[in-house]
Amino acid sequence: MKGSDNTNFIPNLSYDCVIFGFNGKTLKILILEYQNTGFFALPGGFIRKNQSLKEAVDQGVEERTGLKNVFLDQFQVFGSLDRSDSFAMRKILEANNKDIEENKWMMNRFITVGHYALINYEDVDPKPDHLSDSIGWYAIEDVPRLMMDHNDIVDKALEVLRNNISEKIIGMNLLPQKFTMKQLQQVFEAILDQKLRRTSFQRKMLSLDILERHEKLFEGKAHKAPYLYSFT
Amino acid sequence: MKGSDNTNFIPNLSYDCVIFGFNGKTLKILILEYQNTGFFALPGGFIRKNQSLKEAVDQGVEERTGLKNVFLDQFQVFGSLDRSDSFAMRKILEANNKDIEENKWMMNRFITVGHYALINYEDVDPKPDHLSDSIGWYAIEDVPRLMMDHNDIVDKALEVLRNNISEKIIGMNLLPQKFTMKQLQQVFEAILDQKLRRTSFQRKMLSLDILERHEKLFEGKAHKAPYLYSFT
DNA sequence: TGTCTATTGTCTCACTTTATGACAATAATT
DNA sequence: AATTATTGTCATAAAGTGAGACAATAGACA
Numbered sequence: 001m002k003g004s005d006n007t008n009f010i011p012n013l014s015y016d017c018v019i020f021g022f023n024g025k026t027l028k029i030l031i032l033e034y035q036n037t038g039f040f041a042l043p044g045g046f047i048r049k050n051q052s053l054k055e056a057v058d059q060g061v062e063e064r065t066g067l068k069n070v071f072l073d074q075f076q077v078f079g080s081l082d083r084s085d086s087f088a089m090r091k092i093l094e095a096n097n098k099d100i101e102e103n104k105w106m107m108n109r110f111i112t113v114g115h116y117a118l119i120n121y122e123d124v125d126p127k128p129d130h131l132s133d134s135i136g137w138y139a140i141e142d143v144p145r146l147m148m149d150h151n152d153i154v155d156k157a158l159e160v161l162r163n164n165i166s167e168k169i170i171g172m173n174l175l176p177q178k179f180t181m182k183q184l185q186q187v188f189e190a191i192l193d194q195k196l197r198r199t200s201f202q203r204k205m206l207s208l209d210i211l212e213r214h215e216k217l218f219e220g221k222a223h224k225a226p227y228l229y230s231f232t
Numbered sequence: 233m234k235g236s237d238n239t240n241f242i243p244n245l246s247y248d249c250v251i252f253g254f255n256g257k258t259l260k261i262l263i264l265e266y267q268n269t270g271f272f273a274l275p276g277g278f279i280r281k282n283q284s285l286k287e288a289v290d291q292g293v294e295e296r297t298g299l300k301n302v303f304l305d306q307f308q309v310f311g312s313l314d315r316s317d318s319f320a321m322r323k324i325l326e327a328n329n330k331d332i333e334e335n336k337w338m339m340n341r342f343i344t345v346g347h348y349a350l351i352n353y354e355d356v357d358p359k360p361d362h363l364s365d366s367i368g369w370y371a372i373e374d375v376p377r378l379m380m381d382h383n384d385i386v387d388k389a390l391e392v393l394r395n396n397i398s399e400k401i402i403g404m405n406l407l408p409q410k411f412t413m414k415q416l417q418q419v420f421e422a423i424l425d426q427k428l429r430r431t432s433f434q435r436k437m438l439s440l441d442i443l444e445r446h447e448k449l450f451e452g453k454a455h456k457a458p459y460l461y462s463f464t
Numbered sequence: 465t466g467t468c469t470a471t472t473g474t475c476t477c478a479c480t481t482t483a484t485g486a487c488a489a490t491a492a493t494t
Numbered sequence: 495a496a497t498t499a500t501t502g503t504c505a506t507a508a509a510g511t512g513a514g515a516c517a518a519t520a521g522a523c524a
Contacts, residue, residue, distance in 0.1 A: 465524100
């Protein structure tokens with residue numbers, strides 16, 4: 001939880017971010033843990049009064065990952081009355097020796113703008129500690145119990161990712177610039193949580209006319225060397 | 233603009249609503265005009281501190297249309313710094329003899345949650361005046377210049393409607409309970425702004441298994457009488 | 465060095481889905 | 495009773511997808 005000047009932020013409004021990464025095998029998300037509380041949560045924060053929503057979210061993502069210009073999309077606003085948890089917020093403030101009175105506004109009711117981000121796992125700064133929280137990758141099937149309604153936010157983000165996103169955006173943001181057809185297929189299999197047919201998948205991707213084929217991959221791997229592709 | 237107790241509302245946060253209706257020929261949206269200002273705007277409002285976002289929006293739509301249980305979907309949050317217009321807001325308050333000092337919070341910067349609604353045009357209460365604003369239907373190609381970024385909000389709502397929505401939701405909410413295949417096709421043609429092939433469209437709709445076929449339509453129309461359908 | 469083996473790129477065939485046109489049935493109009 | 499425009503349905507062609515076959519290949523391994 002960053003910032004402490006209670007006049008600088010828009011009250012009652014926050015953002016939360018489901019940051020997806022792909023490690024080559026499974027889809028993962030970034031979860032942070034508030035020290036000395038046992039609380040897990042999504043990376044999130046507040047919006048300054050003289051700051052656009054996008055600026056606030058970009059800044060929060062950069063602070064957590066070290067990445068700029070990350071693909072980000074709002075997918076839902078969570079605005080129910082019962083989603084806030086002033087008790088947990090108080091414990092977090094106490095555990096970090098923050099002045100309760102001064103940060104009382106944080107214990108109010110909050111409406112949050114849910115975002116998801118797609119990033120290249122390899123690009124992330126591996127030293128994840130930030131101020132009072134530690135942060136780490138969790139496979140989507142191993143996400144722990146999170147604060148407030150953050151598990152719902154994750155579920156919804158995944159649903160939107162599965163249904164609404166174009167092939168190009170998924171691949172461009174979750175993979176390195178050059179990749180093999182197999183890697184591309186594995187991203188889709190991880191997101192959709194199902195096996196795909198190799199030949200059909202390849203034919204489909206090539207027919208979409210979004211891939212550029214490069215020379216061979218020499219990697220120490222055995223067997224026939226696959227082509228490398230990038231997005232056009 | 234309803235309400236005047238400046239302690240009851242969440243500051244800096246509003247909602248706006250693109251309410252779509254279909255009159256049998258074209259897609260229309262509800263636009264309100266603030267009296268004595270020449271300002272056109274989307275129906276919108278603020279969220280009370282003890283009210284969920286959904287309650288606030290439902291209430292605002294009901295006040296404007298007389299309809300309960302309207303299909304509503306958030307589609308984007310508009311959070312740029314330059315979208316607010318304190319000058320216009322002041323003129324609206326003045327034109328309605330509201331106390332400027334008491335309503336000063338309304339001239340602050342606002343982040344707004346964009347929604348769209350799909351309603352049956354015939355169901356709408358035809359006496360549209362409400363407090364200080366008059367309200368009326370505009371074909372989407374005839375929408376006037378709106379306040380602030382409301383034209384952008386309309387454009388985005390239409391884009392989302394065209395891309396993301398299931399056949400059933402579109403038809404169920406924009407049409408009367410019983411309708412002909414032709415009417416259903418006209419809804420889609422109005423939304424997508426393109427002609428569709430009659431036979432393909434009919435086969436597609438029937439194959440989706442979302443329609444129930446009823447008896448004949450006796451209407452004074454000439455030619456072969458079409459079936460009536462409703463959604464299952 | 466030569467053989468083995470798993471992976472890759474491509475092709476084929478069957479099957480499904482979609483596009484497009486044809487045609488008969490029909491209900492008011494004449 | 496014939497006309498006419500519209501509707502429901504079918505026929506055929508075109509495009510897309512599922513599932514398997516097969517040769518090419520590059521490291522592994524004897």
